[in-house]
Amino acid sequence: MSTQTLNELLLAATECYQLNLTERAENLYAQALRINPRHAGALFNMGTLLLRRGVLKGDALVQDAFALDAGNEIDRNKAVHLLIQIYLAQAYKKHAQVWLEYAAIHQLEIPDFNALKKQIEIPAYLEKTIYSPAQKKQLERYSPIESNSYVYAIDIVGGCNLRCPTCPIGNKDGMAKGLMQKELFANILNKICMESGEYSPDIWLFNWSEPLLNERLPDYIKLIHSAQLTSFVSTNLNITHRINELMQANPTRLKVSISSLKQEIYGITHERGNINTVIANFETLALARDRNKSTTDIWIGHHLYKNTAEEMEQIQALANQFGFGYRPSYAIMAPIEKALSLIKKGDEKPSGIEAQLFFHPNSIVKNVKPKRSGNMDCELRFNMTAINYDGSVSLCCGTTQDLSEKANEKIYFMEHTTSKIEALKYQHSFCTVCIRNNLHLTIQDL
Ligand code: SF4
Ligand code: SF4
Structure with a gap:
């Protein structure tokens, strides 16, 4: 040639x-x-x-x-x-x-x-390796993917107005409902500040909940900022009231999650939600941001399913119209227990919302496993503590498991040292199951 x-x-x-x-x-x-x-x-x-x-x-x-x-x-x-x-x-x-x-x-x-x-680079607040009794081996850490700081994900509400099928709220009956009281929130924040020393953690005011349901949300944001820490709020924005107070409080970051602009799709991925209400609230939010001269980094988190990816340009244009950012991400199945049940089912031809996932739990096992050595720690364990509205600690933000494996025992954040809480995470048997199925959050190293 x-x-x-x-x-x-x-x-x-x-x-x-x-x-x-x-x-x-x-x-x-x-x-x-x-x-x-x-x-x-x-x-x-x-x-x-x-x-x-x-x-x-x-x-x-x-x-x-x-x-x-x-x-x-x-x-x-x-x-x-x-x-x-x-x-x-x-x-x-x-x-x-x-x-x-x-x-x-x-x-x-x-x-x-x-x-x-x-x-x-691994941040200075993290040990570079850790021995995990549950996995019976030394695990390596890495610079976290989700955040540059240690994360406390605090549910200031137990419950949500929606019932998304890819969320514990939509998958588990009888999840505890309630509101975190101001005194408890202030005490938790003080303990976090004392235990963090010179490192500044990032405070997320949600885990599996809708933070706008708590009328104290603006107060909590102000408390976080007076402690010189950063705040992050994630909302489905189906709630119209409190938007002005939210922008007055000026959270550091605010994400509004949607999947589609079509109600026939949105109403399935965000069951009980109404996309027209959300779109109207985008305008209210943008006006409140401008009125209060808020500096909040606001963006639309676009959940990508096979039937929503085609709307990327349209949703980005909508975000631009209001001066919001646009950050798409693939929808995943949660909690981990639900993903495990789908793996167990081994469904070759999933239906409903599962058929719309780009990364069905079955394909994660097949595609991700060959890219991981099994020697890396899970980020949701080493870089995050998830606290429920009643002050008890969850194993992580991916599951509904309590930190204690003993029946009817709860581990309350205010009653235990960080080292005790960390030790319990690394003894938990559910992590072994999760890691074995490659459902944990970690890097690829093979
Ligand atoms: S809006 Fe968020 S917290 Fe509420 S059900 Fe959906 S995913 Fe869960
Ligand atoms: S290994 Fe799984 S269950 Fe354990 S902290 Fe990580 S994501 Fe959660």
């Missing part, structure tokens, strides 16, 4: 890569590399395409490309920056760390080097 043909292939491949036609680009680079297996540019691009699919042999291609690129035609600054970003997007933090170290050794100019370093 002629050089001209190679050039044509490379041109077409580059064009496809730039247009994000990744499958086609991969195919064209493969053809080009059959003609010239030592073409550095083709090796590099092929390598990054593979890495974007989570195929780690792409890393070796990138290294070959650098070794063969005698004329330094590949811009190392941009190339290594891209590699780190790809690895981070795939939760391969240990691999991203290797390239960050490469960048430091070779004194590369990486524009957001310190921000990337923060995303990769």
